[in-house]
Amino acid sequence: MARLLYELCGIEDALRFSPFCWRIRYALAHKGLEAETRPWRFTEKEALAFARHDKVPVLVDGDEVVTDSYNIMRYLDHHYPEAPLLGEGMAETRARFFNHYAERTLAPAILRIIMKDLLCAIHPADRAYFRRNREKRLGCTLEAFHAPAQGLDQLNAALEPLRGQLKTSPFLDGQAPAGADYLLFGHFMWARCASNADLLAESDPVHDWHARMLDLHGGLGRNARRIRDVGAV
Amino acid sequence: MARLLYELCGIEDALRFSPFCWRIRYALAHKGLEAETRPWRFTEKEALAFARHDKVPVLVDGDEVVTDSYNIMRYLDHHYPEAPLLGEGMAETRARFFNHYAERTLAPAILRIIMKDLLCAIHPADRAYFRRNREKRLGCTLEAFHAPAQGLDQLNAALEPLRGQLKTSPFLDGQAPAGADYLLFGHFMWARCASNADLLAESDPVHDWHARMLDLHGGLGRNARRIRDVGAV
Known part of the structure; x- marks a missing residue:
């Protein structure tokens, strides 16, 4: 799977509550795109060093690394233009x-x-x-x-x-x-x-x-x- | 002048403060459209009977009579599509x-x-x-x-x-x-x-x-x- 979404997790790996990560879960589903998700905790800054960012969501899409939920939604619209999320103009x-x-x-x-x-x-x-x-x-x-x-x-x-x-x-x-x-x-x-x-x-x-x-x-x-x-x- | 905007006035005819009429003043200016304005008071319901409406703004544009500020903005976009106000979709x-x-x-x-x-x-x-x-x-x-x-x-x-x-x-x-x-x-x-x-x-x-x-x-x-x-x- 070439698509990977880093998401905040809580007391369990399966407990995911970041509002910004939920935007991207829905955005991916809206586009019909699958992604593997990877649990991440606030203090695991080094795990995001590859993205030059210290917060989730981080989307890895093949060779692309995209941070910030709004930016990720724009990225998805540009790379997968069917079913627009934000639209243009x-x-x-x-x-x-x-x-x-x-x-x-x-x-x-x-x-x-x-x-x-x-x-x-x-x-x-x-x-x-x-x-x-x-x-x-x-x-x-x-x-x-x-x-x-x-x-x-x-x-x-x-x-x-x-x-x-x-x-x-x-x-x-x-x-x-x-x-x-x-x-x-x-x-x-x-x-x-x-x-x-x-x-x-x-x-x-x-x-x-x-x-x-x-x-x-x-x-x-x-x-x-x-x-x-x-x-x- | 074929274009007429009924606007609320206050203690003077020249005192115009309706928020909804101001939207239309700006919308017309945005489109580069001129309009004669006509002062109207809350209690002059019969003056708007022709529009089958009891509030301003009312825009008379040639043969068209349009009420409600949001509707008027949509009307302007449809009839004067340059410089969109609301856009489409x-x-x-x-x-x-x-x-x-x-x-x-x-x-x-x-x-x-x-x-x-x-x-x-x-x-x-x-x-x-x-x-x-x-x-x-x-x-x-x-x-x-x-x-x-x-x-x-x-x-x-x-x-x-x-x-x-x-x-x-x-x-x-x-x-x-x-x-x-x-x-x-x-x-x-x-x-x-x-x-x-x-x-x-x-x-x-x-x-x-x-x-x-x-x-x-x-x-x-x-x-x-x-x-x-x-x-x-």
Whole structure:
């Protein structure tokens, strides 16, 4: 197999919850491309030295080494143009907004909800690194950042534009899912795999989209291993 | 002149602050199309009976009558395809997200900041209608909704994806402005024309985008009449 995807793993090799890696799992499935996945931990920086990068996802596609989830999606569109993910021109520029919206609006809201669970899902060898790195970025302790009720409020407000979009089509990108859906759904897979928290009320139109996304590509998301499958942590 | 745009006016005919009408002012300028504008007040429903609609903007373009700002932008793209606003396919579907983001995320935040000013900017004949209609929609009095500090907090959080987008290009739609920029900027023109409130710190990258948007099309936004030009209200 010439295609290899390095993915973050947690307390088990099979527990994969990186939102950015989930984007690429879905992107590959969207294109009908197979890839072997390789588990990686935050502290295994030397294992990515070949890519001159220190984060996953890293995609090795034959002789090509591609880093950063958005870049990988662009790469896939250029090399496998059928079934576009981001598209070109105006479509691609607007896809970037979904990328920022996921990272800057959805991610902080979800992180407030799942922080404590996430820390338990991370491999013990990675926890000190994760704490040091994230506390520096957040400007407070992980425990101070953890505020599920506030996070749910933030998330509820943040989802308003999605609710509008989903009034007229089943996916954010229209009748069929594409890049905008995957860019956002990665963060929902993050919460699903690393935490037991419920993010969405069943009455929320985003809940129905979430269910459709889980079912895509043969239940790619729905069948993923979750922290609740791992047993007592 | 065969092209006519019905626009909301306030205490003066020349005071135009509807965010949805501003989208169309910019959209027409983007296409290089001229239009005569006609002032309209909330309570002048019968003046729009010909359009079978009760809100502005209404565009009359020769024999065509088009309502709703997003629809008008689509209409302009179909009839005047040069210099696309929304584009087609994936680009157009993603433009809808900007529409929802403006209406459901930006608008409520800005309205909390400008509500009291806005009420003063509205024509006296319209104020009872505006109060009745908006209090029903908001579920509280206008005075209870007015909460500028909270609105500024909401707006500051809501602008995060824009800040990300503007790191790599001067406009939301890339090197040149297009539909995504106009869909959002309409609400900034609303605040600018109806209120004296400052929405953006000078250090905010969104402030620079805002300045560029004001300067477009010969200073279309910068030269617009504002409530501060009207004098004591």
